[in-house]
Amino acid sequence: MLSVLIKKxxxxxxxxxxxxxxxxAFGASVLLxxxxxxxxxxxxxxxxxxxxxxxxxxxxxxxxxHRMFGLEKDFDxxxxxxxxxxxxxxxxxxxxxxxxxxxxxxxxxIVVPFFLFLGLSKPMSIFPGLFIVLSGNLGITAVGVxxxxxxxxxxMSAVLLPxxxxxxxxxxxxxxxxxxxxxxxxxxxxxxxxxVMIMITYVxxxxxxxxxxxxxxxxx
Amino acid sequence: MLSVSNxxxxxxxxxxxxxxxxxxxxxxxxxxxxxxxxxxxTLLRIIAKINAPDNGDVFFQNKNILKxxxxxxxxxxxxxxxxxxxxxxxxxxxxxYFSLFHQCNPSLTLIQTTxxxxxxxxxxxxxxxIFSQGMMQRLKLAFIEIINWKLLLIDEPxxxxxxxxxxxxQQKISSWQNGERVILFVDHNLDRxxxxxxxxxxxxxxxxxxxxxxxxxxxxxxxxxxxx
Numbered sequence: 001m002l003s004v005l006i007k008k009x010x011x012x013x014x015x016x017x018x019x020x021x022x023x024x025a026f027g028a029s030v031l032l033x034x035x036x037x038x039x040x041x042x043x044x045x046x047x048x049x050x051x052x053x054x055x056x057x058x059x060x061x062x063x064x065x066h067r068m069f070g071l072e073k074d075f076d077x078x079x080x081x082x083x084x085x086x087x088x089x090x091x092x093x094x095x096x097x098x099x100x101x102x103x104x105x106x107x108x109x110i111v112v113p114f115f116l117f118l119g120l121s122k123p124m125s126i127f128p129g130l131f132i133v134l135s136g137n138l139g140i141t142a143v144g145v146x147x148x149x150x151x152x153x154x155x156m157s158a159v160l161l162p163x164x165x166x167x168x169x170x171x172x173x174x175x176x177x178x179x180x181x182x183x184x185x186x187x188x189x190x191x192x193x194x195x196v197m198i199m200i201t202y203v204x205x206x207x208x209x210x211x212x213x214x215x216x217x218x219x220x
Numbered sequence: 221m222l223s224v225s226n227x228x229x230x231x232x233x234x235x236x237x238x239x240x241x242x243x244x245x246x247x248x249x250x251x252x253x254x255x256x257x258x259x260x261x262t263l264l265r266i267i268a269k270i271n272a273p274d275n276g277d278v279f280f281q282n283k284n285i286l287k288x289x290x291x292x293x294x295x296x297x298x299x300x301x302x303x304x305x306x307x308x309x310x311x312x313x314x315x316x317y318f319s320l321f322h323q324c325n326p327s328l329t330l331i332q333t334t335x336x337x338x339x340x341x342x343x344x345x346x347x348x349x350i351f352s353q354g355m356m357q358r359l360k361l362a363f364i365e366i367i368n369w370k371l372l373l374i375d376e377p378x379x380x381x382x383x384x385x386x387x388x389x390q391q392k393i394s395s396w397q398n399g400e401r402v403i404l405f406v407d408h409n410l411d412r413x414x415x416x417x418x419x420x421x422x423x424x425x426x427x428x429x430x431x432x433x434x435x436x437x438x439x440x441x442x443x444x445x446x447x448x
Contacts, residue, residue, distance in 0.1 A: 004320045008306075015308040015347070072306070075348075080304035083268040084321035085293040219272035220265070 001086055005094030009068075013102065016071060023064040023106040030056050031110065035117035045118050050180035053114060054173050057140065060110075061103050062162050065144040068099055069152040078152070082218050092145060092214035096207070099141035100134075107133060128183045135199045136176040142206035143168050149210075150217045172202045221246050221402050222267070222371055227276035229262055236262055238426030240276070244371075244419075249393065249403045251413035251434070254423035255447060260406045261301060263423070264373045267404075268298035280371060294323060297369035301376055303356045307349035311340055311359050314348060315366055322367045330366065338362040353380035361389060364396060372396065374405040378412070390416060410443060422446060 013019050034052050038045060072078040082088060115122065123129055144165060151160040175198040182192025189196075227240040236259040244250060252260050265271040267278050269285060277284050283292040305314045315331050335344045338358045343351065348359065357380045364372060377393065378386050393416050397403055407413040414420060414434050422430035424446050432439055 001321075004317070008317050011313075012306055012308060071308075075307045076300065076302035076304050077306045079265070079270050079300055079302065080298070080318065081321065083270050083293075083296075083298040083300075084318065085290045085296070085323065086321050087290045216272075220270065 002090050002093055002097075005086070005091060006097055009094055009098035010101070012071060013098070018071060019064045019067045019102045020105055022067055023060040023102065024109055026063050027056055027060040027106060027110045028113070030059055031114055031117055038118070042119055042121070045120060046184065047181075049114075049118060049120055050177045050184055052118070053180065054136065054176045056110070056114070057103070057107065057136070058166070058169060058173060060106060061140050061144060062165055064102055064106070065099060065141070065148045065165070066158055066161050068095065068102070068145075069148045069157075073152055073157075078218075088215040088218055089211045091218075092149070092210045095145045095149075096138075096141055096210065099145055100137050103137045103141055104134065107137070123184060124186050128189070129180070132176065132179045132183055132196065132199070135196070135203060136172070136179075139172045139176075139199055139202040139206065140169060142203060142210055143172070146206060146210040146213070146217070149214060153220055172199060175199045175202070221281060222404075223279040224263075224267065225277050225279070227263065227266060227278070228274045229259065229266060229271065230274055235426055237266075237273070240423075240426070240428060242421060242428055242431055244402045244404065246402065247397065247399045248419055249397050249417045250405070250419045250421055251417035252404060252406045252421050252423065253408075253410065253413055253443065253447070258423045259426060260423055261375050264298065264375050264404065264406065265300070267371075268296060268300075268373055269293060270298070270300075295368070295370035297322065297364065297367050297372050299360050299364065299372070299374040299377070301379070303348070303360065305348050305356070305359065308347050310347055311335055311344045311351075311362075314359070315363060318363060319366050322369075324367055326366050334362050334365045335359075337365070354382060354385055357381055358385065361392065364392075370401055372401065372403045372405075374403065376406050376408070378407065378409065386412075410440070410447070414440065414443075 038048060081091065147164045147168065148161060151157045151164060154160050175195040178195040179192050179199060222244040225241050227237050229237040240263060254260050262271055266273050278286050280292065280296060285292050312331055319326050332344065335341055338361065340355060340358055340362065343355060348356065351359065361377065377389050381389060393403060417434045420430060420432055420434055420439065421428055422443055429446055430442055
């Protein structure tokens with residue numbers, strides 16, 4: 001059933017192109033503002049780049065996460081989905097995985113302009129950075145899907161989502177920024193592994209919380 | 221087949237459902253009646269496990285579906301007031317995905333034949349967001365033909381349909397009942413509801429005020445008195 005649900009999520013997105021496009025358009029606009037605002041020397045840019053990158057990801061992802069559930073809210077397809085004999089934990093997993101895919105695609109498209117616009121030099125090795133970014137994405141989408149599921153039934157879900165999401169994501173984003181900075185500065189892993197551990201802990205805790213609580217939070 | 225016991229539900233501290241208890245057996249076609257806002261749709265949504273009650277239990281085939289795995293709800297099909305479809309997907313795609321969610325895997329031929337039967341063959345490859353209300357209602361009802369169900373919860377099946385559509389659905393409801401199934405539907409047309417059903421449940425002030433067979437003497441008068 002998980003594969004059917006993921007296929008459905010991807011298929012609906014392929015038809016609408018709302019989640020990735022909205023995140024991409026928003027991310028590109030924020031990136032443009034950043035590139036004009038922070039016209040510092042390369043050293044300063046290098047230092048603030050991790051923070052800028054994750055701020056951009058946070059803002060874009062909140063928009064995408066809202067649309068992910070918004071698409072099912074429009075015609076109340078979500079009620080039909082949860083009324084079917086599908087385990088709601090599996091619905092959470094499908095949303096988490098598809099959200100992770102959408103966010104990763106958006107980042108993939110935005111990362112090259114990010115380096116170009118901010119005049120950043122290419123990092124030494126790609127793989128640690130890739131691991132950090134993908135772990136960050138998993139954490140953001142785990143928390144995001146959980147909170148979106150909670151907020152979607154509210155009348156002002158668009159307002160409620162960032163209000164609930166941003167404070168919960170703050171510790172994760174600090175860990176993401178610190179890990180990314182460690183990788184950016186080509187520090188040995190020992191220097192920033194505590195932050196990587198925090199990220200992984202976040203993924204595990206919120207992944208499990210979503211898996212076990214999604215049944216309760218989706219009921220009105 | 222279905223046993224609803226002591227269901228209580230409040231919204232904004234106002235008790236909408238107050239100790240609702242009833243049982244339905246195989247072969248029952250039950251009309252759920254009541255004034256607007258009495259909680260008919262909420263009751264259907266609680267049985268479908270979309271809304272959570274404050275208190276009470278729902279047993280389907282002797283299993284408490286509110287406290288058991290989702291697989292215990294296999295055989296319940298809820299057709300709500302809202303379209304409940306993915307607007308960007310076509311009629312065919314919606315049928316395909318929702319059938320899979322209900323553990324059915326209908327052939328493309330069956331889907332196409334059903335859509336033709338429901339006069340949607342010209343629109344089967346169009347996204348449902350462009351459908352009229354009547355077309356949407358027909359599509360929702362087409363699901364009932366495809367999905368294997370034992371308990372059908374259907375909220376206002378005649379909503380948005382023209383006269384011919386009304387007759388069509390009336391015939392369909394009779395054809396869906398094979399003696400082994402239970403149909404629980406909400407309707408606002410008293411004559412029609414009594415005509416189609418084998419039993420009537422009337423809700424008033426959060427409780428089941430009338431629970432009688434449709435051919436019971438004086439039923440119509442009792443209902444009329446409570447509805448006014």
